[in-house]
Amino acid sequence: MIIRVQSDPFDVGATLNSFAQDRRDIGAVVSFTGVVRDTQDDLHEMQIEHYPGMTESAIKTIAQDAVSRWRLADILVIHRYGNLKPGAPIMMVATAAAHRVAAFEAADFMMDYLKSRAPFWKKEITQAGASWVASKDADEDALKRW
């Protein structure tokens, strides 16, 4: 299990290539990368705040749930905080399992739980000003799938 909470950028490709590379008992690796989105072409940057200590323990708890539930061979979570520019990777999740369904489902589960149970808060700085990104009811509803 690899969990990193960092302000530094990371290389999605290199991280994925090295993930679970020594395992011969897996048949599937699924990865998800979250990227700073700027659909209105007015985003200057996204500021991500977190709760040091709780962030790491919350992610670890969620990842351990995923590992036991889908019998994952390995799992990786990287999540950045600080000031990020549009197009920058915010976070990535990778799951490794014997079969693809487990790897896909576990990655989906991880994203639903990281969204509303990992203590991060996003603030968008646009030309019009700064505003905190609000959570959506759909984010909370998504947890009921699991």
Added chain:
Amino acid sequence: MNVMYFAWVRERIGMPQEQIETQAATVAELVAELTAREERYAAAFADISALRVALDQELAEFDAPLSGVQEVAFFPPMTGG
């Protein structure tokens, strides 16, 4: 105890954390105590349904007891991922 504020809760109260001596038995009592203190706390705690609380870095309910708790954190719903 150490009381921490994140995101817009931190901005409204104007500081990231503070040490508070309190006799409050529950989170709700602590919120009432802070709300009565100054307008900026009242502004931050105006709508409890828009807030979440963690006790010693674990999510909790507002009726949870504070006995033995070292760190309380107030924040809006999380937006990770």
